[in-house]
Amino acid sequence: MQDRFVRSITQLPEALAGAIMPLLNQGFSGHLDAVQVKELCRVSGLDNHGLGLALLPLAASLAKPPVSDFYVGAIAIGKSGDFYMGANLELEGEALFHSVHAEQSAISHAWLSGEVEIKDIVVNASPCGHCRQFINELVHGQKVHIHLPGQATAPLSHYLPYAFGPADLNVTSPLLSKQQTELELESDDPLLIEALDHASLSYAPYSRCHAAVVLETDDGATFCGRYAENAAFNPSMLPMQMALSNLVRHNREFSSISRAILLESSAGKISLVGATMDALHTVAAVQLEHLVVDPVR
Ligand code: THU
Numbered sequence: 489m490q491d492r493f494v495r496s497i498t499q500l501p502e503a504l505a506g507a508i509m510p511l512l513n514q515g516f517s518g519h520l521d522a523v524q525v526k527e528l529c530r531v532s533g534l535d536n537h538g539l540g541l542a543l544l545p546l547a548a549s550l551a552k553p554p555v556s557d558f559y560v561g562a563i564a565i566g567k568s569g570d571f572y573m574g575a576n577l578e579l580e581g582e583a584l585f586h587s588v589h590a591e592q593s594a595i596s597h598a599w600l601s602g603e604v605e606i607k608d609i610v611v612n613a614s615p616c617g618h619c620r621q622f623i624n625e626l627v628h629g630q631k632v633h634i635h636l637p638g639q640a641t642a643p644l645s646h647y648l649p650y651a652f653g654p655a656d657l658n659v660t661s662p663l664l665s666k667q668q669t670e671l672e673l674e675s676d677d678p679l680l681i682e683a684l685d686h687a688s689l690s691y692a693p694y695s696r697c698h699a700a701v702v703l704e705t706d707d708g709a710t711f712c713g714r715y716a717e718n719a720a721f722n723p724s725m726l727p728m729q730m731a732l733s734n735l736v737r738h739n740r741e742f743s744s745i746s747r748a749i750l751l752e753s754s755a756g757k758i759s760l761v762g763a764t765m766d767a768l769h770t771v772a773a774v775q776l777e778h779l780v781v782d783p784v785r
């Protein structure tokens with residue numbers, strides 16, 4: 489079992505702890521597929537949402553909050569029935585806006601895994617205004633159910649009434665809906681190809697700055713982040729923040745980053761290069777490789 493779970497496993501009901509322990513091996517990064525979820529429900533006697541609530545201490549152990557020391561864990565439950573854990577991330581010594589919230593981390597985990605709809609978000613602290621706005625960007629966002637310990641379950645529409653959202657800016661294909669923007673690049677560098685693939689799946693209806701970040705670590709593993717914009721702009725999740733959250737979820741250290749790529753579309757009204765360099769330079773001493781590519785016409 490990974491060290492980071494040792495303390496939180498003691499907070500789980502005994503039957504659940506026993507059943508999940510074998511899954512918490514070195515490769516575990518917070519994903520449980522629908523079959524595993526079903527089995528854990530059976531063993532623990534909990535229903536789906538009860539299981540989500542019971543697993544929150546494990547999700548919170550994925551957090552890295554050097555500023556607040558406040559561990560937030562979240563689980564996004566996909567339409568597929570899979571559980572995607574996420575946790576908050578703060579960059580040491582850096583401006584607070586670089587932070588990733590647990591809900592954003594869990595949602596981006598689901599998105600990167602190909603999930604097309606999120607039905608529920610289970611979280612151990614009340615979702616802040618920024619997260620409510622972020623959830624509102626999702627497909628059927630107002631219907632996403634929020635589960636909190638000791639609180640009645642309620643849809644986002646309860647937490648965020650009179651919402652401002654994509655429809656106010658005439659965007660009809662919200663976050664997680666199937667969409668692809670073809671981008672052109674001739675390269676046989678696998679990292680650049682990965683960045684291109686993810687940038688084409690990024691969500692940038694407001695700026696058209698389709699973009700992705702790929703980070704490579706010393707062990708040859710790669711961690712990607714796609715740009716996820718928000719109708720209210722500020723709650724947008726930058727691809728570098730998503731990639732860093734992904735890397736931490738996979739139990740890698742920032743010091744193991746050996747390459748960092750930002751690929752963005754030339755059609756964007758903005759560029760993420762400045763913001764991306766800012767975040768990268770606080771965590772690793774590597775030069776950002778910046779590529780600007782054209783959309784396929
Ligand atoms: N936090 C979340 O992760 N989700 C919320 O909605 C509430 C706040 C995190 C952000 C920051 O890392 C810490 O909790 C303190 O605000």
Ligand code: ZN
Nearest residue numbers: 589616618619
């Ligand atoms: Zn939040």
